[in-house]
Amino acid sequence: MRGWPPPVLDPQGPFSNTVTTLAWGLMALMGLIFVLVCAAMWVALYGSDGLRAKLGGERVVKWFGLIVPAGVLFLLLVWSMALVSGLTTIRGDELRMRIAGNIYWWRVSYLDAAGREWLADANELHIPVGQAVVIDMVSEDVIHSFWVPKLGGKMDMIPGRTNRLKLQADKPGVYGGQCAEFCGGAHSLMGFVVVAHDAADWQRWLAARQPPASTTAIKPAPVANTEVERGRRLFGEVGCAACHRIAGTSAQGLSGPDLSFVGARRSLGAGILPNNRGTMIGWIGDSQSIKPNNRMPAYRSLSGAELGALAAYMESLK
Ligand code: CUA
Numbered sequence: 268m269r270g271w272p273p274p275v276l277d278p279q280g281p282f283s284n285t286v287t288t289l290a291w292g293l294m295a296l297m298g299l300i301f302v303l304v305c306a307a308m309w310v311a312l313y314g315s316d317g318l319r320a321k322l323g324g325e326r327v328v329k330w331f332g333l334i335v336p337a338g339v340l341f342l343l344l345v346w347s348m349a350l351v352s353g354l355t356t357i358r359g360d361e362l363r364m365r366i367a368g369n370i371y372w373w374r375v376s377y378l379d380a381a382g383r384e385w386l387a388d389a390n391e392l393h394i395p396v397g398q399a400v401v402i403d404m405v406s407e408d409v410i411h412s413f414w415v416p417k418l419g420g421k422m423d424m425i426p427g428r429t430n431r432l433k434l435q436a437d438k439p440g441v442y443g444g445q446c447a448e449f450c451g452g453a454h455s456l457m458g459f460v461v462v463a464h465d466a467a468d469w470q471r472w473l474a475a476r477q478p479p480a481s482t483t484a485i486k487p488a489p490v491a492n493t494e495v496e497r498g499r500r501l502f503g504e505v506g507c508a509a510c511h512r513i514a515g516t517s518a519q520g521l522s523g524p525d526l527s528f529v530g531a532r533r534s535l536g537a538g539i540l541p542n543n544r545g546t547m548i549g550w551i552g553d554s555q556s557i558k559p560n561n562r563m564p565a566y567r568s569l570s571g572a573e574l575g576a577l578a579a580y581m582e583s584l585k
């Protein structure tokens with residue numbers, strides 16, 4: 268996928284900027300201390316007797332073994348606390364979302380000002396450029412960690428807890444993210460993308476996902492395209508609806524990713540494949556080979572034509 272793996276130390280927003288500043292600051296200080304220690308070692312090995320005696324004296328041990336390290340650590344603590352305090356400060360006018368870690372995908376909820384979900388999606392976040400987004404981070408099974416290095420810090424998702432993270436992008440684009448806490452065998456295949464829209468594009472995206480639009484977008488039977496119609500029927504017959512939800516239909520399963528807008532997603536299998544007819548067919552037919560031990564069974568009994576019809580139906584959901 269484009270933008271993969273997500274590059275670190277390449278901030279594209281104010282919050283990741285802070286993290287990068289802290290990282291470079293720590294590295295610079297670490298470099299300085301490393302040089303000083305090397306110099307002291309050189310003196311200890313090759314210095315004159317006078318210098319070596321001084322280096323082994325009580326004063327040097329007291330100052331450089333105790334007082335200076337304690338002072339450096341304290342200043343570092345104050346500096347880093349001041350720097351990162353802005354990463355979790357909520358002003359109240361930010362956009363709100365909730366993301367739930369699941370084995371091995373992300374449930375994405377867009378929230379209104381009162382904290383109610385108005386749109387459900389999965390594995391892809393859409394945000395406007397230049398606006399802070401506050402995300403409630405939760406987990407529905409084990410500990411995961413949400414990380415889009417270019418847009419913000421890293422935040423753990425811990426069962427039974429709600430952590431908060433702020434993201435912001437300064438430029439439109441597609442930014443890669445990755446689960447950053449070992450959560451099982453396919454942990455490294457638990458990615459996602461963040462799509463940052465400019466103002467006009469964001470309004471279009473919002474308009475396309477308002478509740479009335481989502482029910483008209485998913486056309487009730489019969490539709491003009493017979494392959495899509497066949498896929499829609501198969502979706503019910505094969506049992507997909509037990510785990511997946513499609514807004515405006517009888518498919519209301521909640522244990523798997525919401526598919527209401529799956530056709531509009533850039534990636535498939537939580538950030539690991541580009542989303543097109545071919546990868547969708549492969550995923551439905553044998554997701555277990557692509558992402559071992561994910562919770563979706565492999566539908567190896569379906570024929571090529573049936574997989575094609577299901578993929579065509581998925582493609583139509585946008
Ligand atoms: Cu989820 Cu690692």
